[in-house]
Amino acid sequence: MDHFIYKTGVLHAEDVAIPEIAAAVGSPFYVYSTATLQRHYQVFEDALKGMDHLICYAMKANSNQAVLKIMADMGAGMDVVSGGEYARAIAAGVSPDKIVFSGVGKTAGEMEMALQGGIRQFNVESEPELLVLGAVATRMGKLANITLRVNPDVDAKTHAKIATGKSDNKFGIPMVKAREAYAQAASLSGIKVVGIDVHIGSQLTDLAPYEAAFTKVAELTEQLRGDGHNITRLDLGGGLGIPYQRDNSAPPLPIEYGEVIRRTVGHLGCEIEIEPGRLIAGNAGLMVSSVIYVKQGAERKFLIIDAAMNDLIRPAMYEAYHDIIPVIEPAAGIEPQPIDIVGPVCESGDTFATQRLMPELKSDDLVAFRSAGAYGAVMASEYNSRPLIPEVLVSGDQFAVVRPRPTYADMISRDITPPWM
Numbered sequence: 001m002d003h004f005i006y007k008t009g010v011l012h013a014e015d016v017a018i019p020e021i022a023a024a025v026g027s028p029f030y031v032y033s034t035a036t037l038q039r040h041y042q043v044f045e046d047a048l049k050g051m052d053h054l055i056c057y058a059m060k061a062n063s064n065q066a067v068l069k070i071m072a073d074m075g076a077g078m079d080v081v082s083g084g085e086y087a088r089a090i091a092a093g094v095s096p097d098k099i100v101f102s103g104v105g106k107t108a109g110e111m112e113m114a115l116q117g118g119i120r121q122f123n124v125e126s127e128p129e130l131l132v133l134g135a136v137a138t139r140m141g142k143l144a145n146i147t148l149r150v151n152p153d154v155d156a157k158t159h160a161k162i163a164t165g166k167s168d169n170k171f172g173i174p175m176v177k178a179r180e181a182y183a184q185a186a187s188l189s190g191i192k193v194v195g196i197d198v199h200i201g202s203q204l205t206d207l208a209p210y211e212a213a214f215t216k217v218a219e220l221t222e223q224l225r226g227d228g229h230n231i232t233r234l235d236l237g238g239g240l241g242i243p244y245q246r247d248n249s250a251p252p253l254p255i256e257y258g259e260v261i262r263r264t265v266g267h268l269g270c271e272i273e274i275e276p277g278r279l280i281a282g283n284a285g286l287m288v289s290s291v292i293y294v295k296q297g298a299e300r301k302f303l304i305i306d307a308a309m310n311d312l313i314r315p316a317m318y319e320a321y322h323d324i325i326p327v328i329e330p331a332a333g334i335e336p337q338p339i340d341i342v343g344p345v346c347e348s349g350d351t352f353a354t355q356r357l358m359p360e361l362k363s364d365d366l367v368a369f370r371s372a373g374a375y376g377a378v379m380a381s382e383y384n385s386r387p388l389i390p391e392v393l394v395s396g397d398q399f400a401v402v403r404p405r406p407t408y409a410d411m412i413s414r415d416i417t418p419p420w421m
């Protein structure tokens, strides 16, 4: 559920009319709903009620400072995957003892930064990383809490580019090598084993892969305890999918996901950490764009809009589907017609939808991409020298620009002409 609905025929974000925002900030732009972000966080809190737990928002989904602040104010921890994300989490006021550090390629510099500023735990993904972390921590006179991310070799049944839990993915340590790796971890100075980590992929629409993975984690917990390790935390990753296509997909609810957690690992007495990103931010955001031209091609009609693949890359990168709706509700009884919805970038991949059924639109009409709050703005670039589009946050009847659109001068001034020119 979200807070983007038509009121008297005009799409609103909470109590703010989308055309009002467009008039103030120009098109295209992202808009996020505070109430939806809060609601989605709370749904996970409710799902894990009664268990000792921490929800670490996977901020790579949407790392705008305003979004992070909303999460931090709700009590969320953060899952970070780079030094930059760590810095953003700290800047948003997240307590370091609620920040977990994930990622296959943490550098010594990033480890040092997190150890200096404080960190809840590192989710270590390989033996070489373990050795570097041990060395960095020892040199600094610190003790790094770690989990090892295990790769349970389960098929998450999601898009290949976002599946991470099969043995041929780059992520984690193979289950069969886990006990050996834990023994090594326990022998290193600077390292303190605290738990186990697993994350099998993103946009999961089936609970069975979770059930399989968490069951393996439970077995491993018992084995590792038998080996003498003090396993007190289980980080179960993120990845719960969202409905991108309103009419025909209903991914599992967080409450059902919570039941799987309870059933598989609830008896172990561990503190449970989860790292949801997409489910919190995805349906809390729209990308709004306006029609530049309606073009009749040889065989097809094209809706050329002012947003492009550099603003929202998911369709080009993952063949992702986004609902695209007119901001002014079409009159009842209008028969929608198929049209290709494309951006202005000079690549055929700059296509948001093919033969999508849309009501008739004309130049300057606004359209909204639903489910654009996660992996939207954070993956944007300035390809074709198109300035990053602004981000707007709505709360009730108020809205504010939370990241402005750079001017052309801003964009150009980041380049430096060398002195010899």
Ligand SMILES: *Cc1c(COP(=O)(O)O)cnc(C)c1O
Residues within 6 Å of the ligand: 058, 060, 061, 079, 102, 103, 199, 201, 202, 203, 237, 238, 239, 240, 275, 276, 277, 278, 279
């Ligand atoms: C991407 C990622 C997440 C979040 O995934 P969502 O699908 O956005 O919930 C959580 N943990 C790790 C380690 C990740 O890489």
